[in-house]
Amino acid sequence: MAKTSLWLRCETKEFERRAALTPTTSKRLIDAGFEIFVERDEQRIFHDSEYEAVGCTLVENNSWPTAPTTTTIVGLKELEESTDPLPHTHIQFAHCYKNQAGWSTVLSRFHRGGGTLYDLEFLADASGRRVAAFGFHAGLAGAAVGALALSSNQKGEKLGHLESFETEAALVATVKQLLGGSGKGVKALVIGALGRCGRGAVDLFRKIGLAEDDIIKWDMAETAKGGPFSEILDVDIFVNCIYLNSAIPAFITRNQIVAAGTQRKLAVVVDVSCDTTNPFNPIPIYTINTTFSEPTEAVDVGAQNPPLSVISIDQLPTLLPREASEQFSMDLLPSLLKFPNRQTAPVWTDAERLFKEKLASAVEVEVV
């Protein structure tokens, strides 16, 4: 039987240094009989030589369109905008199943090329739980940026441009150093604390030295009484990590913040959930997504009151590309190992059924 070939393409989005396949998982796949091609990529956190050392075949940057159509192309983020037909099978996050801007154009490229999309966001196990997600590192990175913003805030400065960190240890050391050696004394509240992002945020606060009593962990039970919550005003950093799927009262409002005047402790809000444009965004105190170049946005709380910064970066795991990629890719590995027999593996047959449903609705839209 011919070997299954996977082709790791480069990522083209600015700041994106993560990879869906790492040298570790590539080696595991090669040992299981796969053939792995890797596009040379300066931007990726893993060096080309790390892939070469485990037996991957290196190929030219962004050359996947020339790969044999029997090869499956693996990536993370969306492909660059184009109308070219897509004849390959792709495994990636395509962000085109929830009627996002341009969704039908993306799917119609697969229709015209005869290709197949397995969207990573919709690969789920028998209980419906996603097999691989970046949430933990999103929460961890969000809490870290929050702590960095607090330290800048305390010095009367604005947090500047951020670069990704080589390792989590380097990130933790930097945050601790900027907080004067430890985060001890800082008080934080995490909402959605039982989820992937929430657990990552709590983990970071522990690692930088916050006392356990100073990490307040809320989930559904604690917010059941309905917001806004005055408790949020009494912590230094508030991190929102909920998965929003219905209309809920706001957790915090601008009026409440202004009314608290100088009594407010709250200095930084990190909205990991980033439901920025959702009409039910429970943090309706900001309107834009912040970026690694401009990580914080000042909330207008009145000149007489202490400043308040919001962080709403929607690619937080990119701050820790190595660990985030390793964890994601290891979680994806068991499903990838089933890929050669995908006609009998529910994780892949379900994803293919979903693709076909979405493709059919896209074709209707495009034809009309």
Ligand SMILES: NC(=O)c1ccc[n+]([C@@H]2O[C@H](COP(=O)([O-])OP(=O)(O)OC[C@H]3O[C@@H](n4cnc5c(N)ncnc54)[C@H](O)[C@@H]3O)[C@@H](O)[C@H]2O)c1
């Ligand atoms: N900013 C980024 O870079 C980034 C990266 C990854 C994920 N996310 C987003 O983070 C959000 C959370 O993702 P996740 O993977 O952690 O989800 P998850 O399902 O693992 O966890 C969500 C948690 O929120 C809790 N929750 C839901 N509604 C709540 C409410 N009203 N009050 C209190 N708790 C509530 C749930 O009980 C659960 O514990 C998603 O919206 C996801 O898109 C953002």
